[in-house]
Amino acid sequence: MIFGIICSAVAGAFISVQAAVNAKMNTNLGAWATTVLVFIVGLVGSIIPLVLFGGNIAGLRDLSPIYWLGGLLGVGVVYCVMRSIQILGPTLSVSLILVSQLIWALVVDLYGAFGMPQITLSAGQIGGLTILLVGVILFKQSQTAAIAKQAVNEATS
Structure with a gap:
């Protein structure tokens, strides 16, 4: 349970800092270029621990298509958080x-x-x-x- 609490606190910090950084990047790159860059860097950042710690990539073929929407939802999250921070403040x-x-x-x-x-x-x-x-x-x-x-x-x- 403690690990879950720590992960939640870290996620909250990461989301807040990432949102502010992304909002600032957006002023130079634009919303969609920033979103693409965030996901490219995120892909690289995800591949490294996947290679180091392993994962069940073969399980993708058994995954319900509804769960593939997670990636699209992530795009919406990055875009909407970035825009809301620009409009409303952090x-x-x-x-x-x-x-x-x-x-x-x-x-x-x-x-x-x-x-x-x-x-x-x-x-x-x-x-x-x-x-x-x-x-x-x-x-x-x-x-x-x-x-x-x-x-x-x-x-x-």
């Missing part, structure tokens, strides 16, 4: 992404989609989502107020 964008991820993960759990164990919806889950949504709203309002205050301070100095 903190609001990542906050909304986290809320969306949690909602969609809950849908997957509720329906047992993609072979995942099915769970039932609880009041605690609804409460947790509500608190998370309220937190994002409060965060954004606080951020907007801080930006306005900073603009006023800069204008008067």
Whole structure:
């Protein structure tokens, strides 16, 4: 369980940093060129551990075609995260992404989609989502107020 928690924390850090880097690359390369570059570098970065640690590439022929969509979803993730950060800024964008991820993960759990164990919806889950949504709203309002205050301070100095 500890390893899962560590991997989750590292993934969160990687997603946030990657998104900011990709958004900056996008200003020089454009959205689709950046997305292609990210996946080319990712392919090379994936082949190296595959060669070193092995994997079951032969299992691809037994894989349901629906799971091949994972790569296409990854393209959508990179593109949408990069664009949302450019439009909304890193903190609001990542906050909304986290809320969306949690909602969609809950849908997957509720329906047992993609072979995942099915769970039932609880009041605690609804409460947790509500608190998370309220937190994002409060965060954004606080951020907007801080930006306005900073603009006023800069204008008067």
